[in-house]
Amino acid sequence: MPGKHSTVLVVGGAGYIGSHTTLALKDAGFATVIYDNFSTGHRDACFADHLVEGDLADVAKLTETLERFEISSVIHFAAMIEAGQSMVTPLPFFENNVSGTVSLLKAMLAAGVSRIVFSSTAAVYGNQDGRLTLSETLPRAPITPYGHSKAMVERILETCVQAYGLQAIALRYFNASGADAAGRTGERHDLETHLIPLIIEAARGIRPNVKIYGTDYDTSDGTCIRDYIHVSDLATGHVAAVRYLLDNSNTGFQAMNLGTGTGYSVRQVINTVREVSGRAVDVVEADRRPGDPARLVADVAAARTDLHWSAAQSSLDEIVRTAWAYAEANLPH
Numbered sequence: 001m002p003g004k005h006s007t008v009l010v011v012g013g014a015g016y017i018g019s020h021t022t023l024a025l026k027d028a029g030f031a032t033v034i035y036d037n038f039s040t041g042h043r044d045a046c047f048a049d050h051l052v053e054g055d056l057a058d059v060a061k062l063t064e065t066l067e068r069f070e071i072s073s074v075i076h077f078a079a080m081i082e083a084g085q086s087m088v089t090p091l092p093f094f095e096n097n098v099s100g101t102v103s104l105l106k107a108m109l110a111a112g113v114s115r116i117v118f119s120s121t122a123a124v125y126g127n128q129d130g131r132l133t134l135s136e137t138l139p140r141a142p143i144t145p146y147g148h149s150k151a152m153v154e155r156i157l158e159t160c161v162q163a164y165g166l167q168a169i170a171l172r173y174f175n176a177s178g179a180d181a182a183g184r185t186g187e188r189h190d191l192e193t194h195l196i197p198l199i200i201e202a203a204r205g206i207r208p209n210v211k212i213y214g215t216d217y218d219t220s221d222g223t224c225i226r227d228y229i230h231v232s233d234l235a236t237g238h239v240a241a242v243r244y245l246l247d248n249s250n251t252g253f254q255a256m257n258l259g260t261g262t263g264y265s266v267r268q269v270i271n272t273v274r275e276v277s278g279r280a281v282d283v284v285e286a287d288r289r290p291g292d293p294a295r296l297v298a299d300v301a302a303a304r305t306d307l308h309w310s311a312a313q314s315s316l317d318e319i320v321r322t323a324w325a326y327a328e329a330n331l332p333h
């Protein structure tokens with residue numbers, strides 16, 4: 001069990017991945033505080049011991065929160081997340097994701113908090129044609145403003161680790177999906193752009209069909225390949241990362257993939273939703289969505305070696321079953 005000084009600040013803890021991670025931190029015995037501005041998060045998805053409503057831009061409030069709750073480590077989820085939208089309106093992405101993280105780091109320095117786990121993304125790899133899996137040793141090569149914003153934060157963290165002696169882990173998630181198996185929380189993005197919830201909406205009759213963005217990619221069936229990782233596996237990955245930072249000093253900066261190592265095409269995901277739900281899903285073949293790499297699949301060795309973590313509940317079937325159960329129980333009919 002975590003010892004003294006083990007209160008974790010979960011910035012963006014009211015969101016999809018943050019809510020699952022807060023539950024996992026509590027299960028692991030950590031005390032938790034959420035800091036969130038509720039721009040996309042939900043009050044009923046806050047499972048922490050304490051909640052502070054505030055914005056990343058508010059350095060004074062962040063500093064006061066870190067000091068008041070004697071925070072040992074920060075997990076930083078708060079960001080704007082849609083890669084496609086960032087192609088159209090990039091500036092808010094740089095403001096919230098990059099400037100917002102600078103605010104958080106200033107507050108951490110002021111409060112003397114040195115450990116941070118940052119939500120990075122497979123989008124920092126961009127298009128790495130011909131590679132079956134992506135290793136952290138590859139150069140960052142994002143192709144969207146969203147991916148650039150995350151790559152910039154990784155660079156800022158590297159610099160701050162050198163300059164100020166912080167300890168930072170950037171967890172590069174592949175495609176977060178699924179829902180808490182006990183149904184306590186799930187995926188509820190108000191402007192939903194993610195594939196699995198959109199297919200589920202089509203299966204539930206909330207939308208007439210699901211679009212396939214691009215059928216002419218150089219992949220087995222012409223549609224994009226992604227590595228879908230269960231959000232509860234991501235959550236245990238964060239617990240492992242916090243433990244790693246607490247147990248080891250001078251870890252410096254490390255980037256680690258959180259994925260399964262297996263990729264599925266858009267068509268395979270649609271078929272899995274059909275099988276799990278027993279419902280029909282109509283599809284419309286559409287143009288490619290700008291900013292989508294053909295294939296993103298993780299090399300999972302680093303997290304296994306350093307964090308002793310690997311995905312345990314991320315079969316596509318399990319992901320879709322939990323997402324379907326959550327939607328049926330909680331989302332509008």
Ligand SMILES: NC(=O)c1ccc[n+]([C@@H]2O[C@H](COP(=O)([O-])OP(=O)(O)OC[C@H]3O[C@@H](n4cnc5c(N)ncnc54)[C@H](O)[C@@H]3O)[C@@H](O)[C@H]2O)c1
Pocket residue numbers: 011012013014015016017018035036037038039040041042054055056057076077078079080081096100119120121122172173174175176177189
């Ligand atoms: N969902 C995915 O597939 C995926 C994949 C890779 C990386 N990520 C990253 O994981 C993180 C969490 O993603 P998510 O899907 O849970 O998103 P989400 O939108 O559900 O959660 C983000 C949370 O941050 C809060 N927030 C945003 N801006 C804020 C600000 N300025 N001040 C305070 N709070 C703020 C929101 O209210 C929300 O509760 C993001 O950083 C995202 O880039 C997500």
Ligand SMILES: O=c1ccn([C@@H]2O[C@H](COP(=O)(O)OP(=O)(O)O[C@H]3O[C@H](CO)[C@@H](O)[C@H](O)[C@H]3O)[C@@H](O)[C@H]2O)c(=O)[nH]1
Pocket residue numbers: 081082083121122123173174175176193194195196198210211212213214224225226266289292296
């Ligand atoms: O209606 C849809 C929605 C998506 N897709 C495709 O499905 C795949 C997955 O798309 P989506 O669920 O939107 O996820 P990504 O664009 O892969 O991005 C997610 O996963 C990235 C990491 O891989 C994160 O950085 C992002 O924050 C997160 O939104 C892509 O090939 C899309 O082109 C469709 O064909 N139709």
